[in-house]
Amino acid sequence: MISFDTTRFGRLEVAKDKIMHFPNGLIGFPETKRFILMDYKDTLLKWIQAVDDKDIAFIVVPAVEFFPDFSVKIDNVTKDLLEIGNEEDVIVFSILRVDNEQVTANLQGPLVINSLNKKGIQIVNEDPRFSYQTPMRSLDTAEAK
Numbered sequence: 001m002i003s004f005d006t007t008r009f010g011r012l013e014v015a016k017d018k019i020m021h022f023p024n025g026l027i028g029f030p031e032t033k034r035f036i037l038m039d040y041k042d043t044l045l046k047w048i049q050a051v052d053d054k055d056i057a058f059i060v061v062p063a064v065e066f067f068p069d070f071s072v073k074i075d076n077v078t079k080d081l082l083e084i085g086n087e088e089d090v091i092v093f094s095i096l097r098v099d100n101e102q103v104t105a106n107l108q109g110p111l112v113i114n115s116l117n118k119k120g121i122q123i124v125n126e127d128p129r130f131s132y133q134t135p136m137r138s139l140d141t142a143e144a145k
Contacts (some may be wrong), residue, residue: 001013001014001015001016002014002015002016002019002051004051004052004054005054006049006054006057007054007055007057008047008049008057009038009047009049009057012036012049014036017118018036018037018118019034019035019036019051019118020034020035020036020037020048020113020118020119020120021033021034021118021119021120022034022035022119022120022121022122023081023119023121024121024122026111026122027109027122029050029053029056032050032052032053032056033052034050034051034052035048035049035050035051035120036048036049036051037060040059044061044062044065044066045059045060045061045096046059046060046061046093047059047060048060048093048095048111058095058096059095059096059098060093060094060095060096060111061093061094061096061105061136062091062092062093062094063092063093063094063105063107063110064092066094066105066136067094067105067107067130067134069129070092070094070107070130071127072092072110072112072123072125072127073125073126073127074087074090074112074123078112078121078123081119081121082112082113082114082117082119082120082121083114083117083119084114089114089115089116090112090113090114090115091112091113091115092110092111092112092113093110093111093113094106094107094110094111094134095109095111096136097133102135103135103136104132104133104134104135104136105134105135105136106132106133106134107125107130107131107132107134108124108125108130108131108132109122109123109124109125109132110122110123110125
């Protein structure tokens with residue numbers, strides 16, 4: 001088990017095998033490499049909380065659950081980095097943002113995670129159909145706070 005403090009959730013204690021490792025950090029947070037994923041109530045929403053920085057936490061959702069036409073190309077370099085053997089083991093999350101009662105999803109910078117070994121990376125989705133400010137039509141701000 002590992003214990004650490006957070007500003008949003010207080011002191012947390014989690015099993016070491018629940019920690020996800022992002023070798024390159026996240027965009028804007030290159031030094032922050034260890035995270036945990038936590039359920040949010042009885043919803044599809046999740047929190048991704050940094051282990052080594054108590055202030056860093058994001059609301060995330062499984063992208064395809066809210067955007068059925070969402071897709072991302074995972075190149076061979078990323079597959080090798082994450083040690084992906086089977087694409088069915090990959091989970092893709094989108095970070096949400098709440099701004100002035102508007103909830104948006106970042107579909108240009110999804111989080112790609114190998115569910116077996118807990119390795120992840122934030123990639124740049126170059127598909128022009130997807131934006132970093134995609135409105136969440138099926139989610140109200142009360143649920144995302």
